[in-house]
Amino acid sequence: ATERTLSIIKPDATKRNLTGKINAKFEDAGLRIVAQKRIHLTKAQAGKFYEVHASRPFYDELCEFMASGPVVVQVLEGEGAIAKNREVMGATNPKDSAAGTIRAEFAESVGENSVHGSDAPETAKDEISYFFAGMELVG
Ligand code: CMP
Helix, strand or coil, X not given: CEEEEEEEECHHHHHCXXXXXXXXXXXXXXXXXXXXXXXXXXXXXXXXXXXXXXXXXXXXXXXXXXCCCCEEEEEEEEECHHHHHHHHHCCCCCCCCCCCCHHHHHCCCCXXXXXXXXXXXXXXXXXXXXXXXXHHCCC
């Protein structure tokens, strides 16, 4: 089925001017960017987005990092978009990610790993609505 997923190009990647190269990987995989904006999150906004990780030891570091520079938040649409996006991103830790994936090519560490993508339909819905109003999604 056609799905939508929330993607974030993280501060380590925007800082290195990688937005275009990362978007090309999404588009080459058949994902359509139906919404996109560059924003600078506050630590509190990052904290709310990553609330499910609040009890993890890396939570504070993660929120600091996500607020350390601009991010590009985007909605990707396509057949099986959630799984496809995760395939194009590669494993969370660049040490484990397959050759040719975004994280294998660009990520600096497990924390500064260049991209985020929703992990399931329910989280995709919640994450998209955290950043976008319905009328901002143009398929
Ligand atoms: P993301 O897909 O954005 O979802 C949660 C993030 O937490 C994850 O990518 C990683 O960037 C980050 N993360 C996971 N494990 C660690 C860790 N051990 N240290 C720092 N950050 C981590």
